[in-house]
Amino acid sequence: MRVLIAVTHLLGAGHLTRAAALARAFAKAGHEVTLISGGSAIPLSATDGISLVQLPPVKTRDTDFRTLLDEEGQPINKRGLADRRDLLLKTLHAARPDVVITELFPFGRRVLASEFDALIEEARQQSPRPLIVCSIRDILVAPTKPDRIAEAHTRLVRDYDAVLVHGDPALVPLEASWPVDDRTRPLLHYTGYVDENGTTLPEAERDGIIVSGGSSAASLPLYRTSIEAAWLVADRAWRILIGPGVEDADFLSLRALAPSHVSVERARSDFRALLSRAALSVSQAGYNTVVDILRAGVRPVFVPFEAGHETEQRLRAERLKEIGLAEIVPEDALSPEHLANAIRSSLARPAPDAPAVSLDGAKRSVAIVENLVLSTPALHRAVNWSTLTDALDGAKDEGCALGFWWRDDDAVAHTPELDRLLDLVGRYEAGLALAAIPHALTPSLALRLAGEDRVFALVHGSRHTNHAPPSEKKAEFGDHRPVDVMAHEAGEALRTARMSLGEKLLPVFVPPWNRISPSLGPLLSREGYRALSTFTDRKTLCPAPDLVQINTHVDPIDWHGSRSVLEPAQILTALSEAISRRFTGAADRNEPIGILTHHLVHDEAIWIFCERLLAYFAARNIHFLRIDELFRNPDRITVGP
Incomplete structure (x- = not known):
């Protein structure tokens, strides 16, 4: 592998010492290693096999970590910071690493966030994309402001594939110093303490x-x-x-x-x-x-x-x-x-017994990263968001405001999968439309949704039963039954769902498999419906003049293949095309773009991508619209800067 490690020590040399130990361990295992140091130039021992790059150094005075000083002890200027960034990116392009490791960032070094962000963004755009890993010591100093912790977690979930914790949880788990949550916990890999020199020292008489x-x-x-x-x-x-x-x-x-x-x-x-x-x-x-x-x-x-x-x-x-x-x-x-x-x-006191603490962190770090590179599919690595970024920027340049909303289908009960879905809703301040199957509902769903002010249910067909013949695509409300029968059944479904879900239900019809007979649409309003949601740009659907159309456009699941997540590039291309259709006039520019998920069938890969997409949007101050507000104001668009 080609491994790039970026570290900037500001006060002592501990961070550099540990990063250099990792570099030597990777080199000893036969990998090509580039070590970029951004702190004071300190001679390092045993750098054979390591390409050492020294950025224009910065340091701090005492514990003032907000003020960066140059070699002469003066506040570093913009030119000096630009030179650091340019050399950092030049080194990345020259090394073309399979693995990028940032020491401490994004848990710390916020004062250098711009150059670390530039490194990560540039790395994500390389093909193939490198594994992106954070390296931290056993104990961190958590910011006192919760928004800074949230910012670090957003970066981790969005950009990073793993966090190497150079400690032993039997002695000090990371939770003792940092508020680990359910998003970040799966990224953690404890390595043991980094100690290159595992040689057992000879017994000697102790004195002094x-x-x-x-x-x-x-x-x-x-x-x-x-x-x-x-x-x-x-x-x-x-x-x-x-x-x-x-x-x-x-x-x-x-x-x-x-x-x-x-x-x-x-x-x-x-x-x-x-x-x-x-x-x-x-x-x-x-x-x-x-x-x-x-x-x-x-x-x-x-x-x-x-x-x-x-x-x-x-x-x-x-x-x-x-x-x-x-x-x-x-x-x-x-x-x-x-x-x-x-x-x-x-x-x-009597001499204490040696504690059972793991001290093979350098060797173990190499093994963990090797395994991640071999076993981690492209999806789990940092996603290249440039296609989506370009589309959003294009819409902004054209003065086209965009809105996004989220629909999740097939809800019937309170399940662990629903808890995970609603946890994402809460953490990313997202609106969610939950398409619920009326005749399969259990009381537990209404109880679970009672306290979720951003979540509302829609009517997902009647029983989610396929009435199409084997030779045709599945449909519950397709051209396979009398339209009056289907209209009555849709009305009964609305009344059944309302009895179960009360005010949490909106009169929005979501036909299973997103298929509906053109003749049924005009009859839904007389059954009490006020909106229809399928999977297409609106105005291309069946005539339904009395109904608001609030459609979805992007589904991340590979239904006809792996039934896991599609390649991220496919999903982002679909999103980007939906965006471009709005500012080029190929679709209604006031129509919000809908993301469609199915929480009950998500595997870990789908969950990972969904959260990364939410984190990407949140970083741009874009949050999924509330369906209750969108239902009443279908052309309402809000978008972040």
């Missing part, structure tokens, strides 16, 4: 205390407090490892303050070996540090980074404390005395 703080300068308070705490715990040798993000002046100052039993050094490549020989580790609770600690089996004292309302490290530390592995000194309570007490307490 190791202090580490990652790559950024955010650990300066921890380094300074550790030096003061070392005066209080003087019976152990201390080694304080200073990350590359700490300026030389600060490094020399720390070294000058250290007592004789404390060694102050720059971070070392043999960090894990040092941990394996240490009696205790003092550190923050960053992802990579915790993986090192778990692999080395050393007792940890954590001082989680919590500035700027960060909660990730505190949650990870608390989970490890719950299983008896760690001591915690909160950042706001950090003092030499508190740190020294936590160290003494940890050293006084």
Whole structure:
């Protein structure tokens, strides 16, 4: 496979370290890998077999993740952002990947959403389309605003095929930090913690205390407090490892303050070996540090980074404390005395047993992606929406306002499939017309619809019985019975459905199989009907001058083949043609375009496509019209920008 991984680290180097580990794992498995880094240029080890592309770097100061700075520490300008985007897309076209992996986005990096969106949109238009995957650590920091969470979920459902969660749910499930819902849960694949170096370290006598703080300068308070705490715990040798993000002046100052039993050094490549020989580790609770600690089996004292309302490290530390592995000194309570007490307490306890946590995340990630590429049909991959986008833009250019509505056929009862359908209605603020079979109705349907203000029922024939001979297409109300008999039966169906569904029923006739005798249409109004709905552009149907026609035009099911979903390109072409007929004059430009579904026969592929279509429309501020309003105002059109 050709794999492209895009990552931008803004504060420390943890995100880049994990992305590079994935890149090396893919390369080791024989795949071509392009790693695009958008953060500060940091030397990476062992990049053989990896094409490394450095974008014009950006970074942040402290925890101000909304302000992007360039290499000189100045706010990056539009030209710099454009250069990043251009190089990003140029790399995509050169690599032509089978898999695109975005690190953290769309769960985070909202400040860089425009360039990530451009990457994904461009990837979706490639042929064949690559698998699109998100890579995240075990714990996230969820936005405080619900609309931002909803925005991330919309992007995931619309654009992504999978989410690699680099953690172990036995320790920390993603739900502990992010509100996973029924839409996003099927996308999640837990990989275990990403640890390339699975080599078992030799047993060694443990002594001394190791202090580490990652790559950024955010650990300066921890380094300074550790030096003061070392005066209080003087019976152990201390080694304080200073990350590359700490300026030389600060490094020399720390070294000058250290007592004789404390060694102050720059971070070392043999960090894990040092941990394996240490009696205790003092550190923050960053992802990579915790993986090192778990692999080395050393007792940890954590001082989680919590500035700027960060909660990730505190949650990870608390989970490890719950299983008896760690001591915690909160950042706001950090003092030499508190740190020294936590160290003494940890050293006084028996060494904890190694937790049963999966640490083969890099290798497992490769296996998951390989399996997805082999097993995921084109439908489940990111859909190329360009045909539909062009049609919508064409209508807008021609001043043709568009409306869309949704009809679902064959409802009879409250079922799990109906629950799933109505869940989509609620989440995407969609109107729904539910064509219900009158003589098959159960009381449970009315009870389920009672609280659904966007959903109304229509009359779907009488018993959904085929009266056509075997040589003809199925029809309940075709040219196979006397028209007066069919008119009376349609009237009885309306009265039966109204008794069951009450005000939730609209007097709209939906003939089963969308077939109706031309002679029946004019008789429906005398039976109490006010509208008719089939499957065609209106004005091409049977004469029914007293009836409003509210028709459907696109059905995503392959009824004559797989009975699963049609190829997305076919569905989007049908939608696009329905749109173009309205602004070219080939159809009534005021007629809303109807989507037809059948919830009781949907397989997972059909559900997936339906939700992606809803998410696509929602992203353009287009919501399916309410059938009760459309029924009373058949030419009412609303459309998003």
